[in-house]
Amino acid sequence: MAEHPIQGLMKTAMASIKDMVDVNTIVGDAVETPDGTVIIPISRVTFGFAAGGGDYDPEEVEEGADNSHTAFGGGSGAGVSVRPVGFLVCSPTTGVRFMPVEGNVVYDRLIDMVPQAISKFQDIMCKKDTSDKMDELAETAETSKMHS
CATH class of the missing domain: 1.20.5 (Single alpha-helices involved in coiled-coils or other helix-helix interfaces)
Known part of the structure; x- marks a missing residue:
């Protein structure tokens, strides 16, 4: 059975989201200070995804268009939000602490x-x-x- 056009649409959108959101987005790159303290930024990532479409009967498609298969119209969308939550501070003198950005x-x-x-x-x-x-x-x- 041939792949439906909406499957390709969803695969493309999900691949784009996967490229945008990975573990490095949530747990950032560590920064080491001269005294040996390591600071790691932590963020909250939320995202939403929607896709939809509809098939149309070839007889309803405009004249002159390719009527060899069912016509499809669709779209997809995604939204991503990255919000800093705080910093994980690993210090040789005070141990590990979480320093929130707000709250x-x-x-x-x-x-x-x-x-x-x-x-x-x-x-x-x-x-x-x-x-x-x-x-x-x-x-x-x-x-x-x-x-x-």
Whole structure:
């Protein structure tokens, strides 16, 4: 069975979209700063696609036109939107962070700081436990000296 004209129309439009939108559009090229920090731009890509057409009976086509096959009329369209979302910052000193372009930066910062706060809390608790155990050992050693 021969390919319908709308199939060619859709293939051409989809190939054009594929050329416009690839992974490098969403995750941009990394930039390295002199201090070793790597900055990667992140974007949101949205696109839409539509195609349509209609077949016409050869008898309805104008005189003098090629009436050997069914006439086809159609069209397609696509729209692409690329919007920067933020930057992924990979620093040797502060680790990996996401820096949004817009939005409520205060809340984003708080969420970004939660893992660091938990880590510091765990360190404090670990030091407290170690200090308590050292006090117990010292007290036990003192008690055993007194009984000897």
